[in-house]
Amino acid sequence: MADQWQEAYDFAVQVARAAGAVIRKAGEEEIKVQTKSSTVDLVTKTDERVEKIIIGSLKEQFGEGTHCFIGEESVSKEEPCILTDKPTWIIDPVDGTTNFVHGFPFVAVSIAFAVNKELEFGVVYSCMEDKMYKARKGQGAFCDDEPIQVSDVKDIHKSIIISEHGTDRSPEKVQKIFSTMKKILCIPVHGLRGSGTAATNMCLVACGAVEAFFEIGIHCWDIAAGAVIVREAGGLLLDVDGGPFDLMSRRMVSGNNRVIANRIIKEIEIFDSVRDDAPIAKK
Numbered sequence: 001m002a003d004q005w006q007e008a009y010d011f012a013v014q015v016a017r018a019a020g021a022v023i024r025k026a027g028e029e030e031i032k033v034q035t036k037s038s039t040v041d042l043v044t045k046t047d048e049r050v051e052k053i054i055i056g057s058l059k060e061q062f063g064e065g066t067h068c069f070i071g072e073e074s075v076s077k078e079e080p081c082i083l084t085d086k087p088t089w090i091i092d093p094v095d096g097t098t099n100f101v102h103g104f105p106f107v108a109v110s111i112a113f114a115v116n117k118e119l120e121f122g123v124v125y126s127c128m129e130d131k132m133y134k135a136r137k138g139q140g141a142f143c144d145d146e147p148i149q150v151s152d153v154k155d156i157h158k159s160i161i162i163s164e165h166g167t168d169r170s171p172e173k174v175q176k177i178f179s180t181m182k183k184i185l186c187i188p189v190h191g192l193r194g195s196g197t198a199a200t201n202m203c204l205v206a207c208g209a210v211e212a213f214f215e216i217g218i219h220c221w222d223i224a225a226g227a228v229i230v231r232e233a234g235g236l237l238l239d240v241d242g243g244p245f246d247l248m249s250r251r252m253v254s255g256n257n258r259v260i261a262n263r264i265i266k267e268i269e270i271f272d273s274v275r276d277d278a279p280i281a282k283k
């Protein structure tokens with residue numbers, strides 16, 4: 001089995017790199033934009049095309065029917081978003097679609113693989129920067145084949161924290177997001193940042209450029225690959241209430257260590273998000 005997953009891991013890296021090349025090329029042409037859950041939740045033909053390319057390549061390589069797929073664009077067309085014990089690929093073809101549309105240079109392909117509901121490996125290709133992040137359970141995390149590690153900062157006053165605004169602009173949620181950000185800024189921390197892609201944000205935690213990233217409202221495909229990369233780089237993942245991380249819960253804190261993560265958690269104003277694996281009628 002172990003060798004089988006190694007082959008899958010290596011193949012995921014190849015597929016992510018090829019997908020990134022398609023995105024880069026598409027960024028040079030006219031981009032037609034549509035919307036999904038809200039007027040600021042953008043999608044393009046490239047998101048759909050790249051997801052088809054990734055899933056098509058994986059099916060061709062590993063056989064139709066043996067593996068399951070959770071892909072952002074398939075789920076938006078009401079494909080199931082349920083993690084079972086079967087080998088499952090969790091894919092965000094274009095993480096940072098808004099960045100892609102605007103030419104803001106952080107866009108990632110995110111591919112994770114889970115077996116028995118446990119994440120085995122994750123690959124994040126930051127395609128505009130041409131940086132390949134990857135990690136396999138128990139084997140460390142890498143950027144362009146160099147080992148990466150989270151920062152050793154324990155003093156929150158010496159930290160940079162990342163968060164995002166998400167795509168739900170209901171005033172009550174935006175109020176909570178900004179109130180949390182204000183409280184964290186006023187701890188004070190050295191800075192607050194956001195790249196516009198959750199996958200890249202997690203890689204920034206993993207390589208020690210920032211101490212933590214938290215968000216409520218993200219989806220499993222935004223963070224599954226990054227979760228393996230953060231853990232393998234020595235970091236940790238928690239729920240925003242300090243409990244165990246739950247991939248389908250749409251909320252997460254990823255940090256370099258528990259001291260920093262706990263300090264952030266103290267300030268987070270939690271709001272509800274419908275779980276990724278909720279029945280479609282509830283979404």
Ligand SMILES: O=P(O)(O)O[C@H]1[C@H](O)[C@@H](O)[C@H](O)[C@@H](O)[C@@H]1O
Nearest residue numbers: 095096097164166167196197198
């Ligand atoms: O670009 P996406 O794949 O839609 O992912 C985005 C997400 O939609 C947004 O809510 C988050 O704030 C970003 O960090 C994601 O990566």
Ligand SMILES: [Mg+2]
Nearest residue numbers: 092095096222
């Ligand atoms: Mg995404």
